[in-house]
Structures are given as structure tokens and as C-alpha cells.
Amino acid sequence: MAFQLLNEQIVIFRKENGGVVALEDRCVHRQAPLSRGEVVGDLLQCAYHGLCFDGSGNCVRVPSQKVIPPNARIRHYPAIERHGLIFIWMGLTDEPDIEALYIFPWDEDENWHETHIHLHAHFSYLLLVDNLMDLSHLAYMHKSTIGIDAVAEDAKQKSERAGERVRVSRWMVEIDQAPTHIELSGYTGKVDRWQYIEFCPPGYFWVQTGSAMAGKGGANAKGKDLLIKRNSVHMVVPETETTTNYYYTTVHKRGTLSKEREQIFKDRMAQTFREDVELLEHLSRQAKPESPKIDLAADAGALQARSILDGLIAAQTNQEFPDQPAPNLT
Amino acid sequence: MAFQLLNEQIVIFRKENGGVVALEDRCVHRQAPLSRGEVVGDLLQCAYHGLCFDGSGNCVRVPSQKVIPPNARIRHYPAIERHGLIFIWMGLTDEPDIEALYIFPWDEDENWHETHIHLHAHFSYLLLVDNLMDLSHLAYMHKSTIGIDAVAEDAKQKSERAGERVRVSRWMVEIDQAPTHIELSGYTGKVDRWQYIEFCPPGYFWVQTGSAMAGKGGANAKGKDLLIKRNSVHMVVPETETTTNYYYTTVHKRGTLSKEREQIFKDRMAQTFREDVELLEHLSRQAKPESPKIDLAADAGALQARSILDGLIAAQTNQEFPDQPAPNLT
Amino acid sequence: MAFQLLNEQIVIFRKENGGVVALEDRCVHRQAPLSRGEVVGDLLQCAYHGLCFDGSGNCVRVPSQKVIPPNARIRHYPAIERHGLIFIWMGLTDEPDIEALYIFPWDEDENWHETHIHLHAHFSYLLLVDNLMDLSHLAYMHKSTIGIDAVAEDAKQKSERAGERVRVSRWMVEIDQAPTHIELSGYTGKVDRWQYIEFCPPGYFWVQTGSAMAGKGGANAKGKDLLIKRNSVHMVVPETETTTNYYYTTVHKRGTLSKEREQIFKDRMAQTFREDVELLEHLSRQAKPESPKIDLAADAGALQARSILDGLIAAQTNQEFPDQPAPNLT
Secondary structure, three states: OEEEEOOEEEEEEEOOOOOEEEEEOOOOOOOOOHHHOEEEOOEEEOOOOOOEEOOOOEEEEOOOOOOOOOOOEOOEEOEEEEOOEEEEOOOOOOOOOHHHHOOOOOOOOOOEEEEEEEEEEOOOOHHHHHHHHOHHHHHHHOOOOOOOOHHHHOEEEEEEEEOOEEEEEEEEEEEOOOHHHHHHHOOOOOEEEEEEEEEEOOOEEEEEEEEEEOOOOHHHOOHHHEEEEEEEEEEEEEOOOOOEEEEEEEEEEOOOOOHHHHHHHHHHHHHHHHHHHHHHHHHHHHOOOOOOOOOOHHHHHHHHHHHHHHHHHHOOOOOOOOOOOOOOOO | OEEEEOOEEEEEEEOOOOOEEEEEOOOOOOOOOHHHOEEEOOEEEOOOOOOEEOOOOEEEEOOOOOOOOOOOEOOEEOEEEEOOEEEEOOOOOOOOOHHHHOOOOOOOOOOEEEEEEEEEEOOOOHHHHHHHHOHHHHHHHOOOOOOOOHHHHOEEEEEEEEOOEEEEEEEEEEEOOOHHHHHHHOOOOOEEEEEEEEEEOOOEEEEEEEEEEOOOOHHHOOHHHEEEEEEEEEEEEEEEOOEEEEEEEEEEEOOOOOHHHHHHHHHHHHHHHHHHHHHHHHHHHHOOOOOOOOOOHHHHHHHHHHHHHHHHHHOOOOOOOOOOOOOOOO | OEEEEOOEEEEEEEOOOOOEEEEEOOOOOOOOOHHHOEEEOOEEEOOOOOOEEOOOOEEEEOOOOOOOOOOOEOOEEOEEEEOOEEEEOOOOOOOOOHHHOOOOOOOOOOOEEEEEEEEEEOOOOHHHHHHHHOHHHHHHHOOOOOOOOHHHHOEEEEEEEEOOEEEEEEEEEEEOOOHHHHHHHOOOOOEEEEEEEEEEOOOEEEEEEEEEEOOOOHHHOOHHHEEEEEEEEEEEEEOOOOOEEEEEEEEEEOOOOOHHHHHHHHHHHHHHHHHHHHHHHHHHHHOOOOOOOOOOHHHHHHHHHHHHHHHHHHOOOOOOOOOOOOOOOO
């Protein structure tokens, strides 16, 4: 498989033991894309002249000659696989803190079922930072799924910064349910609804959303009073300066949801994200950097997140994630 | 509806009283395209975070907060609707001479039926200036509709400048009819034919074309001797430096032409303009600015028109149309 | 017919005597593409305003006026037709050594049947220089037609420079036949196989490939011992800096091959070249000029060819082909 991350062409393949290897997708000889080649045992063989590379990026075979030229190697990226996702270390150092490569706001030991959504987008990842840090947009962009007017008009919103992270909390008391939530819960009465979004640089967003029957304790509601509680991570990965891969993973404990309801949830969320991507692509095409822009109160979280990113980029330390405990969202 | 004029993104919508509003198609908050939003009464609501703008471009509602930020406004363009067309003032001043926004070479009081044609073209509007100011090209490009060899070979052509306008007059005596004119008039004999083209900067071209049975007085022929007499306006509107919207409007007095004949006329003219656009797009793709070019006698009108445009652009006065009476073409 | 060579737009047409004329595809008046016009006798008439050009590029008629403007001419390119191909002289001089315009490694007097293949490619012609000068790539890229591992692993390869030409010779002794060669010869035993490639700047590659039953004298084998012997020319013609026309012509003496077998050969070679073009387009899209590249022993011929081209370009003498006798490959 080939893809592009941070302007780099990358090829990934599996070794015989199932381990994942990530290499530069460019043969050291004539720059042919290795992703067009073949996996031979634990080696990746170039489709052009047959050079073979091992899992460390070293060329170990040149079919037309016996001597391997010195310096015949390509860049190798440390990679791990977790929760059905592959994480690739693009940092300058060769030995990353591998545990920092991925961060999920749920207990590793639980028996989770993951649901994944992936979209490709023609705009800078920064537009998704703005998008995710101000969920008032649900009211207007996602009316057919998870938005109703009250999400913009009746929400209390708080933005907190802790170190290199930013958390936006939103509370809506005694409001109507949105269409998708009625579809999933079957409940049409008033609810208390909450949205927590935590920005973890460079591009993770931990999100917990939920609703409970109105007046039953909100996020602390139990049993039938608790209608929906969903933990998820949005992962915003720059492909180039102007294109982005948008990954989303959410979990539930195995056995707690029917396949049918999870599929409905996935379909509605995919539609919701497509609405975001489509509008932001349109916005991006005709944006004018020199045009005046105003900020609203609801932008506090996005502005803090952007400021953190600016600082990390300025300090050239955006290769390392901040070391912080995951909040207890589960 | 959204479109682009002079590199600007513009959205137009109708108020409840039917009046047309033209605004910058870019929300002052995050630059979302307002054309993706909804018209709510006399307001246009942004599809992203719900900001509402009135017909003057002022933001009058921010759903997530009570205070409207100062400076929350977008550019407003004066607009009027006439003869089935909407005219938008892109000038620097806010108060245009609204009557100067559109100019038609026919009496406003008559009971006209308008026929409109619109094409989008991938080339600079200047190529259409050349095209319309030298109609000898009909002989070669439009042989299947309104062109025959004589339009190039047997025409007397005169070019006159009056102030900021240029008029080209072309006369062909005792020539054959072109295919479309035979189709429309049923007459296959010799005719006297005329073409008047008046360039009105920045991008209007008033055109009167006609034919009469040969020797019956030309444009002064009456009754059955007069075969065809058609007033029209070609409007050449730059979208960007390299793309152009080409609008054409022609009129006839209600009741004087059958729907069928007017449809045939429209179809043939649309084909004719498509031939122009297709060739000029091809020309534009492979034009070499540094290649030598020669001018012919027939280019006198186009050269004057280009010179007027150069002058207007140089003086940065191209936001205001020249104040001149319409010639009596009807 | 219109096409682009070395960034120039060219139109070719036939005169009444069948002779080929090549002109700049741009009218001297308004740069309209002459290829959209019509051939009228020995003249080419512009589709826009009807100007007529003769076979030397001189404007000889302007329909709308009697006087032909001085300097009304466009560039004319000497052209000849041979072996079903048209060769166009793009050099700075007007009088080329016409015989140097094309060079084929076979006797002009024989009764040849030519087979032609043409592909258009989105990459610099230099990538095809590398490709053709190192045929070890057959082993990996063309496994389903003319490649087997032994073409890379068991070949003796020699690279010789003679003046401005470079010849690569490759010999494989007692190897298996490739799929297409089994299909064409019906022979499944071991063979001796050879490949001669001679680079003739700026973009010709004479190629002779063949195979004989193992141990029967190789290229000197006679009768049934000789399985395949094929002379061909690859012609690599830059269209722009980043696009290339790839022409291939091969011959056999009339009567020596059935139409069916020649069609099979053509189909397999076209597939082979498409594999080259597709991979090289992919390579070109994601190549990084600044990335390290290593050379292999097998690149000796390609490096010499590139060095010759660099020298010719540096000396601005690439308009004239070197004057050398064709080698006796037949």
C-alpha cells in the first residue's frame, strides 16, 4: 500500500510474521515507486530493476550484480499497529518513544470494538482544527444527522488550556434530540446533552459526546436514563500543505451494541463528515487570505489550538507529542 | 446562486419582495461560501455557523452569542434586474449611476420578448473583442449557419470612433443568403446585407444585422422586401484573467415571431457562438505572446476598441461607463 | 493533423502531389490554429479569417483585402516521409541535410513491412533513455511478455562508446524463453538470447533482439536453429519538457511472417511499452530531484548516453545529427 504523509511518499507492507514495515516509496536506484513492486518473503522488490529492500530500508539484493553498492538504502519509518490503525513515526530521530505514537482516551485492556471512518480532503488540516473545536456548526451543517438549532443557540461552552492541550466542554440542558440520536435511541423527549473535545497536538481530537433524559444527572446518568455515550478520536493527518487525510475511530465494548445500530451510527457519522469535508473544500477553494476575518466567542478553543500548533512548529518540536496522562473520559 | 466576476466570488439571492441582493460570497467569520447557506426571509444565513447577513452585507445575527461583533459585514454590490438579466456594480464607489449599469439599444417602453444565450469560455474576454469587431470571420467559422464567403470577400467595412465608443459598419450588396437566413426567411434570392457593431466599453457590443431583397433599399426596405432585422447585445464579462462569461440577448416585439422560428434562431446562434468559443479556447491554449502578429485592414475596429480599453484600464476609470446616448439602431 | 514537438505547435498537411508540408500551427494574424482550417489545393486556409498559406509558410491570400501584408508568413519546417513515418527538421538552419533526418539500421532496398507503435507519455524523454539502455528491467516489468529473471541475473552486458553513439550488448546463454517468445516461436527449450541497443542521439535507439536454440551459434544460427531475429528503432521525441511521444518501428521482409503472428508481436510489444510508460509516469510524478540516487553497473550505457546528450545540449548543436555510418545489424 502506498500513501503520502507530510509530503513524503510512503509504502507499507507486512513481513511474514505480520509485522508492519513502512519505507520511503522510492527506490534508491532510479526512484521507481516500490509500492508497484512485490513482497518477497520479508523483502520488498522493486518493479523496475528488481532491487530488494529489507524492513530497515537496506538494499540487500541487486539482481544484475553481486556487490550491493554502499549507501544503497532508503528511509525507514518506525511503525506500530494498534486498534486497527497503523501509526508511523515521521520524526527526525530514529528511535521514537513508540508509545507516544498513538494515544487513545480509553483503557487498553477493555474488549473494544472499533469503528473506523476515513475521508480524503482537499484543504489544509488546519481547517479541521477550526471545525472540531467549535461544534456549534452542527446546528447548520448537520441538520439531517446530529445537529439542531439548540446546539448553537442554547449551549454553554467552556474552553480550557492545560499545557499543550486544549479542552472545549459544551452543555445543552433540556433540549430536543437530533434526528440521528432519535433514530439510535428511540427516545423523542427532552435531553441533557454534552460534548467534550480535547485537542492533543499535533492532530488528535478526543471526543466524548452523550445525552441523557433531561434532569437525570447528565453524563452521570445510569441505566435507561443514559441514552448515548460515545468516545472517539478524530485524527487529522496532513498529506500535503493543501490535502489532508481525516481518520475517525470510535469504540464500544463488545456485546453492548447490535451490528445494525453500529452500522447506522457509522453511516450517519460518515455522512456528517462528508458534509464537513465538502463545505471546507469549497471554502478552501475560494478563501482569500487577505480578506478580513472576525473571531467569535465560540472560537476560543480553536484559537488556542492554533496557537499551540504555531508554537510547536516555530520551535521545530512538532515531531514529539507532549507527555500527558489521558483524561478519564470513559 | 453563486458566480465569479472580475475574480470576486459573488452570491445573489432574492428578498421577499423579489428584489435582488448581491453580496460577497464569503462569510466574515471563517470565509465559508454563503451560497451554500439558506435564505431566511430577507437574510442569507451561513451554512457553517449560522451567521445571518442582510441585504446590505451587515451581519445581523450570530446564533452562538448575543453581541454582533463590530465590523461583522461583507461587501455589498448594488444590483438591478432588467430584461431578464441582473447587472451588478463592481465599481469602487458605493453609489453607482444605476442607470449606467446596463445599456440596451432599444426603446424601454416597447413590448419586447428577450432571447438569452450564455456560454462560459476559457480565455480572456479580449479575444471576444477581436472576434466581434471583425465579422469577416463568419465566412470561415460559421459556414453552416450565418456565414458565406461573400461576408469576407465582398463587404465594405467602415470603422468609426465616437468618444469612448467604436462602430463598425459592414455592407454587402447583392450576395447570396447564408444557410440560417434561408431557413428563417424562406428566401433564396440575392440580398443586400448589413452588420452594425458598436463597442460600448467595458464589454457591451450592440449589434444590428439584417438583410433585404437586393436593390430594395437595404436597411430601409419595408414590408416583404425586408427579410431580417435583428437587434442584440453581446456582453463579455471577465470571470478571471483567463475565463469569461459570454452573454447574448436579442429582442423582438411580442407577437411578431412564432415560437418555433425564434427557437430555430436561438439554436443556430448558440451553435455559432459555440464555434467561436471552441476555436478561441484552442487559440488561447496555444497562443505565444512572443510570436509575431500582423494586423489587417479589417482589424481597425478591434484595434480601436482595445486601445480604448487600454486607456480606461490605465486611467483606472474602468469602473464607470461612458455617458453617451444610445444610437438609434431600432 | 496537429501535434507538438519541442514545445512547438506544428500542423502537417499533404499537397495535391502527396508531398508533406509541416508549418507552425499558428496563423500570423491572430494566432488561430491552422490545423482547424481546411486544405484548399496546395494551400492551408485558416479557420478564423480565411488567410491562405502555401507549403513554404507564405501567406498568399487574405480574403478581406487585396494586398498581402509584408512579413505575412509563418515558420516552415522541412519534412520527409519514409517507412511510413514523417520526419520534421526542427533545426535552426533552413536547409538540413535531409538524409540525416532519419536513420534506420536496415537496407533501404529491401522489401520491408513496417509495424508501428505509438504511445504518449507524461514524463521527460530522458526517462526512456535510461529505460532503453538497461534492458535488465525486462525481468521485473515485463514478466508476462518478454521478461524472465535470467534477463537480469544471467546476462553478460557490455557498453561501448563510438563517437557520439553508445552501444549496449547483452548476451544470455542457455536460458529459458520468455512467454511471448514461446508464443511466437513455439519453442520451449533452452535458448541463447541477445539484445543489441545502439543509442543514436538525439533520440533514436536501434535495437536488434533475437534468440537461437542453445548452442547453435547464437546470432549466427541459421534455418530452424534461429528462432527470432528482430530489428527495430525506438524513437523518443520530446513534446514538452515533461511529455514525450514514444514511437517504435520494426520491420520484417515481406512474405516471411504471417499477419497473425505479426499482430501478436505488435500486441505484446504495445503491452510491454505501456507497462514502461505507466511505471515511468508514476515514477515521474513522485520523483524528488534532491533525493539520493545510486548507479549500478548496468547503468553504464545510460550514463554515457546522458553524458552525450548533455554535451550536445551544452554545445547547442543538438539540431544536427552526427554523421556516422549505420552499423550492420541486419
